[in-house]
Amino acid sequence: MTATLATPLFEAESYPRLSVIVAGTGNVGIEFLRLFRRQQQRLAGQLDLQLAGVFNSRKALLNSSLDSDTCPNVLAQSPEYELAELITYLQQLPAPKVLVDITPSQEFARLYPVFVAAGCHLISANKQGVTLPVSEYQAIQTALQQRDLHWYSNTTCGAGIPVQRVLQELRESGDQIRRVSGVFSGTLSWLLCRYDGSKPFSEFVLDAKALGYTEPDPRDDLSGKDVQRKLLVLARELQLPLELADIALTPLLPAGLEQGEWSEFWQHRVQLDQSMDAYFQAAQSANKVLRYAASLTLKEGTVIAEVKLVAVLPQDPLAALAPCENMFVIESDWYKDSPLVLKGPGAGREVTAGGLHADLAVLAKAIMAAF
Ligand SMILES: NC(=O)c1ccc[n+]([C@@H]2O[C@H](COP(=O)([O-])OP(=O)(O)OC[C@H]3O[C@@H](n4cnc5c(N)ncnc54)[C@H](OP(=O)(O)O)[C@@H]3O)[C@@H](O)[C@H]2O)c1
Known part of the structure; x- marks a missing residue:
């Protein structure tokens, strides 16, 4: 028997990184961020879950490795941003990446094709995207399929009820x-x-x-x-x-x-x-x-x-x-x-944020399986 060098069970590169960008820091968004560290810890050793962006209608924190505990306060001190800045950032961020829409905005949901073109998976609490006119909805689904991307929206009806x-x-x-x-x-x-x-x-x-x-x-x-x-x-x-x-x-x-x-x-x-x-x-x-x-x-x-x-x-x-x-x-x-x-x-910030994390966990599993 020949001796071999011991290799660690998990090397730094032996599991994928998933970048999460959060849109919306209201009732549900803040609760989602509060639960984020627990999700990071739960997945540690299998998936490197990173908070890579947080923004609302006025301000944005765009950085590939944010601290979910402190970012709501840091965001409040941040400068205002332009949409073009956000889109360029998303385009340049390495895949896999997921945009979590916790806004109530139809205008924002209409940007999904841009986010998908930038390579983002989607998770929505916002009902507006999944209820766009059929032609727009189907165009988003087709674009996702072409890029092998996922869209989860379980919290849009019944909050955390799956x-x-x-x-x-x-x-x-x-x-x-x-x-x-x-x-x-x-x-x-x-x-x-x-x-x-x-x-x-x-x-x-x-x-x-x-x-x-x-x-x-x-x-x-x-x-x-x-x-x-x-x-x-x-x-x-x-x-x-x-x-x-x-x-x-x-x-x-x-x-x-x-x-x-x-x-x-x-x-x-x-x-x-x-x-x-x-x-x-x-x-x-x-x-x-x-x-x-x-x-x-x-x-x-x-x-x-x-x-x-x-x-x-x-x-x-x-x-x-x-x-x-x-x-x-x-x-x-x-x-x-x-x-x-x-x-x-069927409503409430804890169950809704929990439901968004359930969607994130399903996506994480799919990414780990494909790695
Ligand atoms: N609350 C629940 O029980 C529940 C249950 C299921 C689903 N949902 C859905 O979850 C979503 C969020 O609910 P919420 O209660 O957290 O709402 P909320 O407290 O009103 O917060 C909404 C957040 O979205 C941001 N926003 C609005 N338009 C935006 C835009 N165009 N771009 C970027 N950010 C934008 C707002 O930014 P500013 O801070 O700058 O205004 C705010 O931070 C809604 O779609 C809601 O229907 C909620």
Whole structure:
């Protein structure tokens, strides 16, 4: 037997480096950065995870090895940046690299083709990218495929609940999805779980606003538009070429009340209260409860997508929802008699940042496997 020089199990070059660039330093972005070091430590010895950029709408820190703990403070002291500067930086950064979009901006999402051309994988919490018009969405997907890049967007619907991943796994395993339905708005879930007819509905809206559960103008929640966009996210996951306008939307808010100032709406709130009272009384007399539900039904080559108020019986999965929770009910060839149900908090910075790290972990695994 001849002696050989011992070689270390892992040499510095024996595992890949992944550069992460974070767009958005608001509620979720800051939490994502707070969790970053733990992810770095978890992957140490298998993948060199580096924070290589952090920026918001005004300021940017562009450096291939940033400290995630201190960068929010350093960013605050940094100068303003130009978009061209960011793009040149991304182009020059060695691959593999991933851009994590934690902004709410459609304008920013429209830059995805530029980021993909610069060689970036994408992770989005921002719904705007995955719900762009079909032609733009498909162009991004094609560009990603041509460059062998990935796009994860699990947090765009249901925050940390891995609904897109479950749908993807079922489809890739040969199952046929027949229907996806559920409650996708934590605010409307809270309102309809709490509303018991003891006082006007608008007073529950005020309670939700005071608890910080609503958008600054709660009519944005009551419009149902956010739920409509989330249903489109799931339609895209199922590779259905739907547009937002293909999803029938019945808002909770009676027509006309969405216009004007909040104070104007408040004067006319009795219209909302009366319509909700009528729905509530009808549901109660049928031993049902109200939920604001989204559904996507696939039947014999047709797709019916709708978002509306429904009344459900106590044995319906949607009846068993706690205030603020989201629920996804998946019916398929395999889950025919009893649907597959996913339930949990559908918003919140911890679960959303955690969900983004789950997407990052999936990407890291793919990069390690390909190395
Ligand atoms: N909060 C949740 O529970 C939750 C759940 C699921 C998904 N999401 C999604 O996560 C995203 C972030 O939510 P958030 O609550 O963290 O929002 P937020 O607190 O309002 O923060 C948004 C951040 O995005 C930055 N930004 C806006 N436009 C930009 C642009 N064009 N370029 C670069 N940066 C830009 C803002 O910059 P400035 O600081 O300069 O204004 C800010 O730092 C949203 O898309 C939201 O829908 C949130």
